[in-house]
Amino acid sequence: MIHLSLPAALAVLLAAFGVYGVLARRNAVLVLIGVELVLNAANLLLVTGGTRTAAAAFSAGPVLTLFVITIAAAEVTVALAIILVMFRRAGHIDLTAVPDLSEDAVEDTAEDTADGAARDLGHSAPAGRAVR
Amino acid sequence: MTTRDIVFTAVGAVTALSALLSVTTKHVVHAALWLLVSLGSLAGAYLVLGQELVGLVQLLVYVGAIVVLVLFALMLTRAPIGPHAEIDTPWWQRVVGALLGAATAVMLASLLLPFFSGATADLDTRPSATPQIAQAVFGTWVWPFELLSVLLLVALIGAFAVSRLVIGDRGVGRGASDGDRAVAEGPPSVGDGRAGAHHSATAVAPAPTGGDRA
Helix, strand or coil: CEHHHHHHHHHHHHHHHHHHHHHHHHEEHHHHHHHHHHHHHHHHHHHHHCCCCCCHHHHHHHHHHHHHHHHHHHHHHHHHHHHEEEEEEHHCCCCHHHCCCHHHHHHHHHHHHHHHHHHHHHHHHHHHHHHC | CEEEEEEEEEEHHHHHHHHHHHHHHHHHHHHHHHHHHHHHHHHHCCCHCHHHHHHHHHHHHHHHHHHHHHHHHHHHHCCCCCCCHHCCCHHHHHHHHHHHHHHHHHHHHHHHHHHHHCCCCCCCCCCCCHHHHHHHCCCCCCHHHHHHHHHHHHHHHHHHHHCCCCCCCCCCCHHHHHHHHHHHHHCCCCHHHHHHHHHHHHHHCCCCHHHCCC
8 A cells, every 4th residue: 555645746746846947947948858857757647547447448548658758759869869969069068058050140140150161171172071 | 643653654754864865965976875764764654555557657657767867867867976956046036935845735634634634544455456557557547548659759859859959059060960960969869878878078178068069
């Protein structure tokens, strides 16, 4: 026998820590960690609700938990791909300094950095590009 | 306090403490490792709650795949080693974040704790829930289940397409280098050794990334 207020309290704590993690981090991957904590709080709540009665209808609690875990895997894959694109484009993954990714702004910065790279690096710039 | 209560309190304390550390630590890589501890002990909490299938899937998918993916992303984005204050927002934003987190906790607790207060589940004499879950997944939930496989495929293709995306690259006659880059950096979900070695090689190059991208 188990008192179900304990897992409910743990879910509350996990959700609160996740919200804090989303708001207090600048690194995009660490923001994702906060999102994962909130998702796990929801999962724990689903499992807790599913164990409340012996034969819950359609086993909805555990089955929906499995679905949420799968959706979280898909979400993390796409989010990390976007973060890597941001890192390749901007050189950092600081969410408080997100660059303007629209075409015009990109072309301006591209020209600036191209001038700078040609001036600073001279002939080594094309070699570096080929390595990348 | 029954035995399951005591065991769940212990596992839950580990889960909550490591979750708190994973959102407050100044070491970037430690945050991912504390997340691993938190999700692993949450799998233990599922076991105590009598849902062994969910616990094992949690171990396989979260601990085995998602945390490893997060660690790979940290490595590919040149995560700094050692304590680093730059990964946090300024102190006043963290205070606001803590207030909002506390408000979330109060709201959820005022809703959930009365709902679950005094509720008990007799898990010791209950048969295993796994056959019921299997029948439900392949009976009632079979179409959402199939839809999820399509979702995973879409996420795979989407991650590959996004990782090939080269924003603002408008040069003509740079197709060869673009192709090389797309192949070398590949899909982030795979996390192959080539991409990791590639990025660690570029990590020592002094040129800023924005510059050599142009």
